[in-house]
Amino acid sequence: MLKIENLHASVEDKTILRGINLEVKAGEVHAIMGPNGSGKSTLASVIAGKEEYEVDNGSIVLEGEDIGELEADERAHKGVFLSFQYPVEIPGVTVTNFMKTAINETRKAKGLPEMPANEMLKLIREKSELLEIDRKFLSRSLNEGFSGGEKKRNEIFQMAMLEPKLAILDETDSGLDIDALRIVANGVNKLRSKDNATIVITHYQRLLDYIVPDYVHVLYNGRIVKSGGKELAHELEEKGYDWIKEEVSA
Amino acid sequence: MELKEKLLSSFLAFENQVDVDTYVHDIRSKAIKTFENKGFPNKKDEAWKYTSLNKILKEDYSVFSKEENNLDYNDVKKYLIHDIDSYKIIFIDGKYSSHLSETTHDGMDVCLMSAALTKPKYRLVIENYFNKIAKDDSLAALNTAFSQEGAFINIPKNKLAEKPIQVIHFSTGKESSLMLQPRNLIVVGENSHVQIIERHQSLTSNPVLTNSVTEIFASKRAIVDYYKVQNDKQNASLIDNTYINQKQQSHVSVHTFSFGGKLTRNNLNFYQNGERIDSTLKGVTIIGDKQHVDHNTLVHHIEPNCESHQDYKGIFGDSATGVFNGKVVVEKEAQKTNAFQANNNILVSDKASINTKPQLEIFADDVKCSHGCTIGQLDESAMFYLRSRGIPEKEAKALLMYAFANNVLESVKIPELKKRINKLIANKLGVNIGFDL
Numbered sequence: 222m223l224k225i226e227n228l229h230a231s232v233e234d235k236t237i238l239r240g241i242n243l244e245v246k247a248g249e250v251h252a253i254m255g256p257n258g259s260g261k262s263t264l265a266s267v268i269a270g271k272e273e274y275e276v277d278n279g280s281i282v283l284e285g286e287d288i289g290e291l292e293a294d295e296r297a298h299k300g301v302f303l304s305f306q307y308p309v310e311i312p313g314v315t316v317t318n319f320m321k322t323a324i325n326e327t328r329k330a331k332g333l334p335e336m337p338a339n340e341m342l343k344l345i346r347e348k349s350e351l352l353e354i355d356r357k358f359l360s361r362s363l364n365e366g367f368s369g370g371e372k373k374r375n376e377i378f379q380m381a382m383l384e385p386k387l388a389i390l391d392e393t394d395s396g397l398d399i400d401a402l403r404i405v406a407n408g409v410n411k412l413r414s415k416d417n418a419t420i421v422i423t424h425y426q427r428l429l430d431y432i433v434p435d436y437v438h439v440l441y442n443g444r445i446v447k448s449g450g451k452e453l454a455h456e457l458e459e460k461g462y463d464w465i466k467e468e469v470s471a
Numbered sequence: 472m473e474l475k476e477k478l479l480s481s482f483l484a485f486e487n488q489v490d491v492d493t494y495v496h497d498i499r500s501k502a503i504k505t506f507e508n509k510g511f512p513n514k515k516d517e518a519w520k521y522t523s524l525n526k527i528l529k530e531d532y533s534v535f536s537k538e539e540n541n542l543d544y545n546d547v548k549k550y551l552i553h554d555i556d557s558y559k560i561i562f563i564d565g566k567y568s569s570h571l572s573e574t575t576h577d578g579m580d581v582c583l584m585s586a587a588l589t590k591p592k593y594r595l596v597i598e599n600y601f602n603k604i605a606k607d608d609s610l611a612a613l614n615t616a617f618s619q620e621g622a623f624i625n626i627p628k629n630k631l632a633e634k635p636i637q638v639i640h641f642s643t644g645k646e647s648s649l650m651l652q653p654r655n656l657i658v659v660g661e662n663s664h665v666q667i668i669e670r671h672q673s674l675t676s677n678p679v680l681t682n683s684v685t686e687i688f689a690s691k692r693a694i695v696d697y698y699k700v701q702n703d704k705q706n707a708s709l710i711d712n713t714y715i716n717q718k719q720q721s722h723v724s725v726h727t728f729s730f731g732g733k734l735t736r737n738n739l740n741f742y743q744n745g746e747r748i749d750s751t752l753k754g755v756t757i758i759g760d761k762q763h764v765d766h767n768t769l770v771h772h773i774e775p776n777c778e779s780h781q782d783y784k785g786i787f788g789d790s791a792t793g794v795f796n797g798k799v800v801v802e803k804e805a806q807k808t809n810a811f812q813a814n815n816n817i818l819v820s821d822k823a824s825i826n827t828k829p830q831l832e833i834f835a836d837d838v839k840c841s842h843g844c845t846i847g848q849l850d851e852s853a854m855f856y857l858r859s860r861g862i863p864e865k866e867a868k869a870l871l872m873y874a875f876a877n878n879v880l881e882s883v884k885i886p887e888l889k890k891r892i893n894k895l896i897a898n899k900l901g902v903n904i905g906f907d908l
Contacts, residue, residue, distance in 0.1 A: 273851075294863045296859075297858070314870055314877075319857075
């Protein structure tokens with residue numbers, strides 16, 4: 222599904238990623254953990270195609286195609302989805318209109334006709350139920366005045382609507398109370414299939430009790446310094462990140 | 472011959488051509504003298520510092536259309552809100568088109584200025600209202616001197632105009648270049664309510680200059696909603712002079728949608744003569760190329776307990792230029808005034824520019840007045856957010872610009888008009904997305 226090789230990336234001449242290697246196969250869930258400032262969110266943004274980030278070296282290959290030079294919207298059309306750590310508030314654009322535009326632009330890019338309005342409404346209804354989203358919420362301006370939990374549920378709702386091949390969840394658990402966390406995780410789990418893959422970026426192990434990863438990677442100083450199974454997350458929860466730092470500098 | 476000389480020398484011929492009623496004749500004669508003395512405004516006038524008429528005044532305009540021209544309804548219906556029932560007062564090259572229009576005298580007058588100026592039964596209305604609030608400046612005076620045709624809307628008290636009135640001026644391009652001077656008079660009686668849509672539309676690339684004057688009188692508790700749709704061809708320019716006199720507890724709103732034309736100047740003046748009056752001035756400007764739009768507004772708070780709300784949004788691309796000059800005067804007697812003014816702008820290109828200037832003159836001490844203007848660019852993090860969901864750059868920009876203008880559109884009370892404006896905005900931004908669901 223996704224193969225990242227020797228990825229180096231910088232922002233404003235400051236190198237952040239220093240040689241990432243990562244392979245994610247269809248049907249898998251990978252967790253990326255690491256201390257603050259290790260480059261987790263940068264990795265998410267670089268995969269999604271944020272313009273400010275410069276890829277200095279290496280490649281990002283999705284299903285055999287190098288997507289490193291594509292625009293963010295073109296990557297989305299190929300099936301990349303990023304759930305934002307801080308979803309942007311856009312007053313004046315309703316959730317529904319936003320989703321409708323996103324879906325139809327994606328269909329257009331694939332040479333498909335616009336989705337008929339009744340089908341769209343049905344899809345919206347179905348997916349909003351999955352995330353336990355109130356219908357009134359859909360006619361509100363995108364993220365404007367949403368609580369932390371509403372924003373994250375809205376992210377996963379968008380993911381459910383767009384059915385990406387590769388979903389990257391960037392700190393989706395931050396700012397969530399336990400009920401919202403359960404709803405969000407439940408949504409993600411229901412969307413999992415043998416044909417798609419998920420990368421969960423998180424600082425804490427908590428989310429991984431709900432979305433259980435197949436692999437856990439530790440990102441430190443722009444590199445993946447340790448990989449393991451889900452037990453690695455528990456080890457990090459118990460011992461913190463210092464021992465990793467020591468191991469790396471040793 | 473310079474345009475000024477041409478207009479002055481045409482005046483006598485013009486007066487011979489129309490029925491000379493001495494009352495109106497005196498007003499016209501005085502007005503042409505005012506224009507002769509003042510001439511066209513230039514950049515030395517403070518109010519015209521950022522808008523130069525020089526280029527557009529250089530054209531060799533015909534000052535009247537020589538012939539009656541016709542248009543087929545099917546060719547021009549796209550410029551009307553044609554999917555609603557409405558009264559229509561339609562002019563072609565300055566002359567009334569009876570076959571495109573739908574007027575009435577049933578319980579109210581929705582008809583022609585030429586009739587109002589000449590027929591004895593309108594004499595009293597003309598004496599009471601005609602040229603009573605139009606300013607004595609050069610362009611309004613010029614229009615007054617040549618005032619002959621336009622819309623005359625006279626609504627008696629306690630009348631709800633059950634359908635909107637569309638006033639549309641077409642120019643066909645039969646003349647190689649044409650100057651038009653429509654004159655509108657709108658009198659709305661106590662407790663009455665009317666909605667009006669005004670549009671000036673050139674149909675060719677031949678130069679057109681329209682210098683329009685509209686006087687609106689809103690009596691006690693009257694409600695007037697006025698919409699100006701400005702989406703004209705690249706060689707068409709418009710100077711719109713609108714004057715509104717409000718009596719107590721009346722509500723008047725003017726929405727101005729400026730999406731096109733070469734040069735557009737909106738002189739919009741509100742005078743509040745009564746208590747508990749509400750005045751709303753809103754505008755969306757979206758222009759590109761070398762287009763120029765200038766909003767020059769005045770709200771004159773004269774009596775206590777009144778409100779005014781101004782909200783203008785501008786989006787400027789390419790080498791487009793914009794001006795916003797918003798003046799609010801609060802007289803000493805006008806205590807408890809609430810006056811709000813906002814002018815927010817987005818510059819989409821490095822070459823585009825906007826000059827924005829609020830002017831507050833407050834002589835009362837117990838008032839709430841606020842003003843704010845901003846000039847910015849599109850938010851990059853919002854752009855990435857939209858694009859990461861598969862929305863391409865152009866569409867993402869359009870969506871953000873629409874969102875920016877949206878709160879001005881929310882107060883449009885005619886749904887079909889709102890739909891049309893949405894479509895015009897999508898066209899203007901070069902995208903094919905529906906902004907509504």
